[in-house]
């Protein structure tokens with residue numbers, strides 16, 4: 535299936551690319567993410583390093599209520615930054631802050647009613663202010679990316695690739711030197727792929743973590759159980775990826791957060807690239823297909839209490855972690871999320887480290903019941919604006 539891409543993406547890169555270009559970019563990005571340690575120790579160390587910066591920000595609030603959105607976005611954006619550029623940014627860096635902000639505003643606009651209408655009636659384009667802002671933000675973020683890529687080009691050492699961009703530039707150079715001037719390794723695909731990795735990997739992971747912390751504040755008994763498990767199995771040392779198998783309750787809570795939050799309810803719309811017959815239904819080439827992930831993640835015939843936060847969905851009778859086939863927040867098939875193993879590692883390490891260190895509660899004067907689980911509408915379903923208190927446990 536081809537992804538449906540809106541005119542503001544230009545159809546390049548991994549996320550919204552298609553055909554041979556997408557295939558090559560996806561293969562290359564996956565190989566690189568693996569080379570740079572996706573799901574392995576290298577990236578685990580980068581995540582652990584980032585957790586220290588994040589904890590410092592949370593501690594600076596000294597238990598007073600604050601919005602977790604920004605620090606979580608900066609932390610997860612820095613993980614992508616390490617993979618893509620080979621370095622992280624300071625949370626106070628004004629260019630970094632502006633880039634993260636523009637990306638998050640764009641995801642909100644991309645899911646807005648006016649852009650949905652525009653996708654159906656493109657002639658509305660010139661009259662839509664939100665589309666203008668979207669395009670302006672994309673252009674400004676591309677400008678930032680081009681500047682960073684230029685810096686990496688100037689200091690490129692083919693023997694020592696720092697990240698995805700270096701590998702891409704080396705491949706481009708090698709192909710050009712061998713006389714291949716028409717490869718998929720051109721600047722447009724580089725910038726689109728870098729942008730795709732940031733937009734696909736930041737808001738998704740950051741907002742899942744926001745949901746998780748909010749759910750802990752809303753359900754303090756569940757939070758207590760997570761913290762008891764972390765205390766008894768890990769104690770005060772840094773949680774590691776290998777601890778997951780010994781923390782079935784914590785793992786179940788993370789899975790249940792993803793199931794209930796269902797942050798990409800319609801995944802990414804695709805169109806069929808040829809006529810297909812699927813489960814007896816004939817689907818014509820070019821038909822728009824929405825893989826409705828929520829219909830599976832909250833299917834009444836699959837889940838005991840589909841609309842309730844119930845970590846027991848992922849536990850067997852002995853309290854061991856139980857996999858469920860209907861758990862597919864990363865979608866499935868050829869276009870399955872490219873960053874799944876990275877995201878799973880990030881969610882586990884950030885969540886356990888934060889829960890080990892802090893107790894999360896609603897701000898004074900706000901009850902647990904007041905914490906509203908109605909999502910804010912956007913390209914991803916995020917928690918509605920809220921604040922939490924992170925009270926140090928050490």
Ligand code: HEM
Nearest residue numbers: 549734735738739742798801802864865869871872873877
């Ligand atoms: C909780 C975190 C995440 C969730 C729930 C999530 C979910 C998804 C979903 C549902 C899709 C669409 C699949 C489809 O088209 O059917 C997708 C695609 C994608 N994701 Fe993720 N994702 C997450 C994190 C990440 C991260 C950290 C990265 C960064 C490496 C990433 C990179 C991508 C890319 C590049 C695609 C497009 C793949 C393609 O079309 O070939 N995602 N993701």
